[in-house]
Amino acid sequence: LAKTTQPISMDSYEGQEVNITCSHNNIATNDYITWYQQFPSQGPRFIIQGYKTKVTNEVASLFIPADRKSSTLSLPRVSLSDTAVYYCLVGPSGSARQLTFGSGTQLTVLP
């Protein structure tokens, strides 16, 4: 499993765009990059997944450079309710494995 490194915490203000970067230097050819969000006292929730370039859905965008050694989760115009822990996971999709979570990034959105 590729090791990931994320900032421990980030602060932002309402209405700003937030970018959380994850480093995964040892990513393998068949690895995907997946982000989960966890609110206090709740289970993690899938946000977005990508393999290369850019992926966008109704919640976030995921930017992956050509070398795939890092990725950036972008949350547009955050609100107070986006305060949560964001986890970056890297691994093969469609193979027999279970999710392995790191420490994640605690995002705090301030008014």
Added chain:
Amino acid sequence: ETGVTQTPRHLVMGMTNKKSLKCEQHLGHNAMYWYKQSAKKPLELMFVYNFKEQTENNSVPSRFSPECPNSSHLFLHLHTLQPEDSALYLCASSQDLKGRQDGYTFGSGTRLTVV
């Protein structure tokens, strides 16, 4: 509501008590998991079940005893716990063990406090 329901949401138990956590999913998934999340720590995988059969036990102490009577239900039986076992216990499910990383659904967890 995620489709994975855990009860109770909160539980306080003494070290000599016996209690059980329940997890139920109606997503048609065949794999179910127990995770433990202690304060300020990453999620730790405890047990994995696939088609009712336990496929993984991550060196979990025997005071935690899982049970999976069918693919929709998963229990975690607790007895003679220690205060350090206080944590958020999360249940998750996926279609099977070949699940995509985006195919896991978590419940809201049971906040357990051992006194």
